Amino acid sequence: MSGAAALAAAPAGRAAAPARARRLTPWGLAAPLGLAYAAFFVAPLLMLVAVSFYADERMTRWGLDQWRRFLLDGFHWKVVADTLLLGLKSVVATTLLGFPFALLYRGASPRWQRVLLFVAVMPLLTSVVVRTFAWIVILGREGVVNQLVLGLGLAAEPLRLLQTELGLVISLTQIEMPLLLLPLLSVMARIDPRLLDASASLGASPWRTLFRVILPLAAPGLAAGCLLVFASSTTAFISQSVIGGGRLVYLPAMIWQQAMVVANWPFAATAAIALLVSVSAVIAVIAYAGRVAAGHAHG
């Protein structure tokens, strides 16, 4: 009897609960993070924009002087272009090396997938500073690469890798690889293997299957990974300064120099906004390309 009473009461209780819960979710639950973002991200960003409109470095009057100085000097445009190119080169290098790894991961047994996933995220377990200094040891004049090249007689002189863009791209490829692989592997693992069987049974060669089935289905993950690699390598201040050195100038180093060395905050703010806008523009293009490649299939 009491059981029946409980059963009868249950629906009423259940009906009342969601009504209360619905008033809380989702805005209420997101409020703490939203307020934190507003206070510590949106507000400083607005301040940054405001600071860039001070005319002089002591911030006494308003004016477009800093913007004029930034935009009218070809050197600054070259720094912007170099920064974006560095990001694109890192994206290309990580994709060329990471995509075959993701294909290997897709076909592996669950046990090997765990091993490969560990290999993929292992770089994240070490600090960027440590990884960057490790690359100095590897790429230096007396480093591992040069000892090998000289030992094999491939070159008479040690190769110059440190303080070159090639060396920087090589080390960024390793440092940023987990950012490409994590979204890519999760998408790869979700591709139904029967789709590949279906493709083969319909007469498609392995290459056709790769380009017509695997690549479009992996496109959202690949695009997400490329975005992360691009955003991270264009702003990789530590790697850019330590491996690139003083000869290679990218926007993050320029911002740091203007803010901390020259103490020209308005100009540093201008450069920071230039970095933000240009990187965001490229990211928008990559994201759009990813959606097109996926054929809008995943909506």
Place this chain on the structure above:
Amino acid sequence: MLFRPIPPAPGPAASLRGHTLDVLGLGVRYGAFTALDAVDLSVQAGEVLALLGPSGCGKTTLLRTVAGFVRQDAGQVLIDGAAIDDLPPNRRRVGIVFQNYALFPHMSVAENVAYGLRARGEPRARIGPRVAELLEMVQLGPLRDRRPGQLSGGQQQRVALARALAIEPSILLLDEPFAALDRSLRLDMQIEIKRLQRQLGLTAILVTHDQDEAMSVADRIAVMRRGRIEQLGTPVEIYDAPQSLFVAGFIGTTNRLPCIVEGAADGMVALRLGDGTALTLPGESPPGPALLTVRPEQLVLHESPGPGRFPVALGLALPLGGQAIREARLADGTALRLTEPRLGAIRALGERAHCGLAPGARPALFPRPDPEED
């Protein structure tokens, strides 16, 4: 009708006719597990053969080996008498309808159907009309620009079928194609696939664990168990004359009555049931403990005792359309199921009756198996 008949024109459809499949001594092992054990099988041109068995019996492995996804350790697969063992899957021209249909989610219905034609390098001018013709055949013309995700299960299956037929396969493999459909749609699709297969003269292999599906669609059934074919025959042969206890139990509903064979002479067997009832049946069997397997429809209830009748206590009756399935229990506790006409005398639960074999019934007799067998 879901499919429109296609005119028997010469051309693509004609080339579908007349392909045979032979499997010779096929063996596949996964480590210590034997998935296929020296399987021999011949599928005639234009025939639908069902591979029926519980999961792990090797039916899917056999299908995947024919398709080329699994490489056998022994034996050969021949299409029209020519070995295809060294051909990769993409050069075998074997059409497959997968259990979940495996449609490409990023392509439209028409692109899915055209995929195989493009892969074969058909000229663009030929692909368009051919895709239209195939979509017309499965009556999906109006949905040609939809994505698979926007289709119902039955529509997806028709796309999968059109896609597989587009490459004019020599053999059509159906891997549990009806499992994901609901009951009423399943019957429709079974009828229509069968009709289409007849029209095109296709040779097809249907993998299923559903005996009703195998019975209704297949011309012949191969019942598989533990990597071997336990029995191969028409649905009627498999149902009426099961060659093993496993087949008798797997196909249809079967009562197993423990008995003792007391003697056999002149094609007749004398046996005694657990409760002492003596029966004489046509057949042959060595003397000793045995199991009599009786279909529910081979048993009849009587009001009065008589020769070859044994007393039963009646249990529940479950009405199933025109007849009812009645549960009953022998004096020694053996449970029985039998069919009785629903409109006949309604007997009550717990009532006693006398059960005998229907006239002309030929139940199968098997030596009693070892305890660890099924």
